[in-house]
Amino acid sequence: MAVLLDENARVIVQGITGREGSFHTKLMLEYGTKIVAGVTPGKGGQTVHGVPVYDTMEEAVKEHPEANTSIIFVPARFAPDAVYEAVDAGMKLVVVITEHIPVHETLKFVNYAKQKGTVIIGPNCPGIISPGKAKVGIMPGATFKPGPVGIISRSGTLTYEIGYALSKEGIGQSTVIGIGGDPIIGLSFTEAMEYFEKDPETKALVLVGEIGGDMEERAAKMIEEGKFTKPVVAFIAGRTAPPGKRMGHAGAIIMMGTGTYKGKVEALEKAGVKVAKTPFEIPELIKEVI
Amino acid sequence: MKLFEYEAKHILSQKGVKIPRSVLIAPGDDPLAKMEEAGLKPPVVVKAQVLVAGRGKAGGIKMAKTEEDVKNIVNELFNKPIKGIVPKLLLIEEAIPHETELYAAIVLDRSERKPVILASKYGGMDIEEISREKPESIVRQHVDPFIGLKGYQARLIGKKIGLSGKALASFAKFLTALYEAFTEYDAELAESNPLALVGDEVIPLDARMIVDDNSLYRHPEIAKERLEESGEYTEWEIKARKMGLGFVELDGEIGIIGNGAGLTMTTMDLVYEFGGKPANFLDIGGGASAELVKKAVSFLIEYPKAKKIFINIFGGITRGDEVAKGIVKALEELGDVSKPIVIRLAGTKAEEGKKILEEAGIAAFTDPIEAVKKVIEM
Numbered sequence: 200m201a202v203l204l205d206e207n208a209r210v211i212v213q214g215i216t217g218r219e220g221s222f223h224t225k226l227m228l229e230y231g232t233k234i235v236a237g238v239t240p241g242k243g244g245q246t247v248h249g250v251p252v253y254d255t256m257e258e259a260v261k262e263h264p265e266a267n268t269s270i271i272f273v274p275a276r277f278a279p280d281a282v283y284e285a286v287d288a289g290m291k292l293v294v295v296i297t298e299h300i301p302v303h304e305t306l307k308f309v310n311y312a313k314q315k316g317t318v319i320i321g322p323n324c325p326g327i328i329s330p331g332k333a334k335v336g337i338m339p340g341a342t343f344k345p346g347p348v349g350i351i352s353r354s355g356t357l358t359y360e361i362g363y364a365l366s367k368e369g370i371g372q373s374t375v376i377g378i379g380g381d382p383i384i385g386l387s388f389t390e391a392m393e394y395f396e397k398d399p400e401t402k403a404l405v406l407v408g409e410i411g412g413d414m415e416e417r418a419a420k421m422i423e424e425g426k427f428t429k430p431v432v433a434f435i436a437g438r439t440a441p442p443g444k445r446m447g448h449a450g451a452i453i454m455m456g457t458g459t460y461k462g463k464v465e466a467l468e469k470a471g472v473k474v475a476k477t478p479f480e481i482p483e484l485i486k487e488v489i
Numbered sequence: 490m491k492l493f494e495y496e497a498k499h500i501l502s503q504k505g506v507k508i509p510r511s512v513l514i515a516p517g518d519d520p521l522a523k524m525e526e527a528g529l530k531p532p533v534v535v536k537a538q539v540l541v542a543g544r545g546k547a548g549g550i551k552m553a554k555t556e557e558d559v560k561n562i563v564n565e566l567f568n569k570p571i572k573g574i575v576p577k578l579l580l581i582e583e584a585i586p587h588e589t590e591l592y593a594a595i596v597l598d599r600s601e602r603k604p605v606i607l608a609s610k611y612g613g614m615d616i617e618e619i620s621r622e623k624p625e626s627i628v629r630q631h632v633d634p635f636i637g638l639k640g641y642q643a644r645l646i647g648k649k650i651g652l653s654g655k656a657l658a659s660f661a662k663f664l665t666a667l668y669e670a671f672t673e674y675d676a677e678l679a680e681s682n683p684l685a686l687v688g689d690e691v692i693p694l695d696a697r698m699i700v701d702d703n704s705l706y707r708h709p710e711i712a713k714e715r716l717e718e719s720g721e722y723t724e725w726e727i728k729a730r731k732m733g734l735g736f737v738e739l740d741g742e743i744g745i746i747g748n749g750a751g752l753t754m755t756t757m758d759l760v761y762e763f764g765g766k767p768a769n770f771l772d773i774g775g776g777a778s779a780e781l782v783k784k785a786v787s788f789l790i791e792y793p794k795a796k797k798i799f800i801n802i803f804g805g806i807t808r809g810d811e812v813a814k815g816i817v818k819a820l821e822e823l824g825d826v827s828k829p830i831v832i833r834l835a836g837t838k839a840e841e842g843k844k845i846l847e848e849a850g851i852a853a854f855t856d857p858i859e860a861v862k863k864v865i866e867m
Contacts, residue, residue, distance in 0.1 A: 303701065449702070
């Protein structure tokens with residue numbers, strides 16, 4: 200098992216004919232992901248790496264009714280429209296890679312998807328991978344190996360770094376989710392944790408947080424209340440970041456006194472979570488708990 | 490992007506909010522003539538239009554009781570940096586006698602993924618102070634982004650901060666306008682503090698808005714360059730922004746380049762953990778070209794706070810060979826570079842990258858901890 204994504208995923212790539220869309224379609228296919236269709240308005244009838252392209256999601260789903268997941272590489276101005284199209288076409292999981300989407304647009308499509316029962320990952324995220332089963336995202340596949348540890352992360356490259364460090368020590372991963380660096384995102388830490396709690400394959404969890412917002416504090420509360428019972432190891436980026444400055448990610452900012460490194464670490468430690476000082480301590484800490 | 494007080498107030502007045510009578514003056518303007526045109530007479534409040542927090546406490550807001558006061562204060566404020574920023578504009582506003590100051594704001598609640606209204610009957614101090622001193626006074630109301638703020642919700646909030654009668658109606662009308670401004674301008678924050686209660690009417694004495702940077706393309710009327718005026722950025726940050734680099738200035742001596750915000754922040758933290766101090770944050774993002782890497786490296790070579798440079802790359806879509814080419818090019822073009830540079834390369838095309846670097850006589854590490862220790866001891 201894995202969470203949200205496994206070998207049964209049948210994927211549609213929205214924005215498949217673009218540079219990024221086409222490049223990552225190739226990499227996802229090489230990884231073994233079952234991509235059944237692509238959508239780019241006005242490019243219907245073409246193929247990209249052997250994948251048929253349609254003008255609309257409706258046509259794609261009509262021809263490929265088994266499709267249940269989409270990944271969006273559409274530019275920011277048109278990406279919200281693509282999300283609504285995916286939700287209305289009945290996708291269960293929508294991964295939004297696009298960055299720089301206006302935050303009020305994200306606010307709306309995230310609420311809309313929730314009402315319709317669609318899980319959104321992102322925006323501004325690397326996607327999701329269940330090693331050995333499928334990858335719907337832009338992460339380097341070879342970095343991750345199958346195994347018992349789940350990872351939920353607000354950062355892209357840092358996730359690769361931690362996945363690599365774990366894999367090198369022979370510790371594989373059940374599912375790795377990069378939830379994105381924007382202030383408003385779909386799937387949150389705690390929502391992702393509910394999936395990992397139910398997954399028998401996942402024996403422990405790594406939370407990769409950063410300054411800004413209060414998702415880490417909420418995760419800590421969930422653990423304290425006994426709603427997440429598996430061992431958790433965490434790393435929080437931004438210990439030395441000054442308040443009021445945006446550190447690359449739009450969401451990584453200490454504002455109105457909330458979202459500090461100290462507050463997050465204290466909340467997690469109070470909940471019994473081991474917080475690593477560097478990402479490279481994570482394999483050792485994981486070995487202690489599994 | 491932060492808006493100036495006068496811009497935020499102008500937006501609110503377009504939404505039907507009564508704002509204090511005012512006039513905007515630039516250096517060289519005759520303030521008294523401008524005041525006369527606008528029908529203003531002392532007493533007035535003269536306010537430096539700067540975007541730094543704590544403007545009032547830093548001496549950027551002054552009361553002028555006479556025409557003589559106005560001239561002196563205008564002269565003073567145009568020559569006095571407020572937390573390092575000399576204002577380019579001053580707002581002269583009628584003084585509004587009032588006894589009660591309220592607080593009202595709309596922000597994005599990241600966890601609920603909804604806008605949330607915050608209000609308190611204790612305005613005048615900042616929200617951090619209110620939540621410390623009078624946490625029970627803060628009223629919160631979430632808003633469904635598809636439905637918007639309903640009148641009854643606005644009245645309910647007004648009621649909970651102790652308003653009634655005509656004052657309650659005035660407050661509800663103000664909040665509705667503030668919400669309209671918040672959504673129409675893609676704001677992350679819209680705030681009035683203090684929001685004065687004058688008789689039965691609320692009047693925003695100050696107004697603040699932050700517009701989402703990703704939405705600026707659809708607000709050409711406000712999306713003008715204001716890097717220098719904003720006071721948000723240092724000289725080197727402005728330089729970097731103009732070059733398209735994601736750079737934040739810090740106080741240490743080790744210049745840092747990483748790919749991805751999380752990894753770059755972590756690189757800063759690693760340096761700190763092993764006893765060094767980062768001089769900056771510089772994220773080259775995903776899939777950086779050799780050209781961009783060259784730009785970033787050259788920038789740090791010129792940046793005087795960085796006495797040495799640490800480059801930490803974990804390749805995903807970023808390719809190690811592109812990074813290596815960029816570094817080599819930067820060093821070739823700048824010729825004699827005395828700053829020590831340490832590179833850690835892992836992930837996609839790291840081996841190819843290392844080969845390029847070795848041929849140019851630059852050592853590259855695979856292990857980040859070894860690399861950090863090396864740069865600190867150099």
